[in-house]
Structures are given as C-alpha cells and as structure tokens.
Amino acid sequence: MSKAIINPETLFDPEPFGFSHVVSAPSGRLVYIAGQGGENRNGVLASGFEAQVGQAFSNLATAMSAAGVDPSHVVKISTFIVDHDETKLGLLTDAVRDLFGPSLPAQTLVPVTRLALDGMLFEVEAIAVVG
Structure with a gap:
C-alpha cells in the first residue's frame, strides 16, 4: 500500500511533535481500531501516565497485527x-x-477530563488502509 504524507510548507512543521498534517491513501480495505488504553489482558491498568501510554501503544500494535x-x-x-x-x-x-x-500518521490529540475507567489516563484509536 502506498500512502502520501503531506505537510504543506505554509503550515508549521508537525514532525517534531510526532504527526503529519495530511495522509492520503488509495482505496483499500479500511481497518478501524477501537480505543486502546493502558490495561493489560486482565483489564488491570498500568500505574501512571507513561506506563499507560506504553501499554496502550503495545495494545494498539497487537490489535493491528x-x-x-x-x-x-x-x-x-x-x-x-x-x-x-x-x-x-x-x-x-x-x-x-x-x-x-518516519511514517507518521495524521493525529488529533483530545484533552479530556475522564475516560472509560477510573484511573484511565490515556487512550489511542487508529484508522488504517490496506490495499
């Protein structure tokens, strides 16, 4: 699958912040991955923000695979x-x-006051195109 990452010169450089302004992909099978949090397979949340981010991205990688x-x-x-x-x-x-x-996706960060579970501090969801 080929995709084009587009960061217009008239917008600020998003790369230092870990995202791209625009990602264009050809038609293909769309995959929507639900929000992944910092819990392990037993539903136990990792302790602290950094640990939850690490677990959430590990969960995202598992779901993608x-x-x-x-x-x-x-x-x-x-x-x-x-x-x-x-x-x-x-x-x-x-x-x-x-x-x-180096293949940074488009990203939206949403500050929230609460997530689904008590103590949950982070969640990430994804959209992928397989073509």
Missing part, C-alpha cells in the same frame, strides 16, 4: 489524554515515533 495491519498502514490516530499538559506531549511524541518511525 490481529487485523493484518502494520504501522505503515495507519493513516490516522486519535489520542485522548486526561488532564493534558506539555510534559505529557513529549511522552506521547516519543511513543508515536517508536511505533510509527
């Missing part, structure tokens, strides 16, 4: 952070770079 998708197929992620601040942005950026490398 189960669907026959790898990080190069992902065109868009949405991330949800409880009580977002700039310190959390750096941890998120590192996690995105670790999983996606």
Whole structure:
C-alpha cells in the first residue's frame, strides 16, 4: 500500500511533535481500531501516565497485527489524554515515533477530563488502509 504524507510548507512543521498534517491513501480495505488504553489482558491498568501510554501503544500494535495491519498502514490516530499538559506531549511524541518511525500518521490529540475507567489516563484509536 502506498500512502502520501503531506505537510504543506505554509503550515508549521508537525514532525517534531510526532504527526503529519495530511495522509492520503488509495482505496483499500479500511481497518478501524477501537480505543486502546493502558490495561493489560486482565483489564488491570498500568500505574501512571507513561506506563499507560506504553501499554496502550503495545495494545494498539497487537490489535493491528490481529487485523493484518502494520504501522505503515495507519493513516490516522486519535489520542485522548486526561488532564493534558506539555510534559505529557513529549511522552506521547516519543511513543508515536517508536511505533510509527518516519511514517507518521495524521493525529488529533483530545484533552479530556475522564475516560472509560477510573484511573484511565490515556487512550489511542487508529484508522488504517490496506490495499
């Protein structure tokens, strides 16, 4: 599958923040991956924001693999952070770079006051195109 990453020169450079402004993909099978949080297979949340981000991206990789998708197929992620601040942005950026490398998907970060479970601090969902 080929996809085009587009970062117009008239917009700020998003690469240092771990995302692309636009990702265009040809027609193909769309894969929607539900929000993955920082819980293990037993539903136990990791302790703290950084640990939950790591577990959530590990869960995302597992879900992608189960669907026959790898990080190069992902065109868009949405991330949800409880009580977002700039310190959390750096941890998120590192996690995105670790999983996606140079093929950064489009990304929307949504600060929220709460997620589905008590103590849940982070969630990530993805859209992929396999063609």
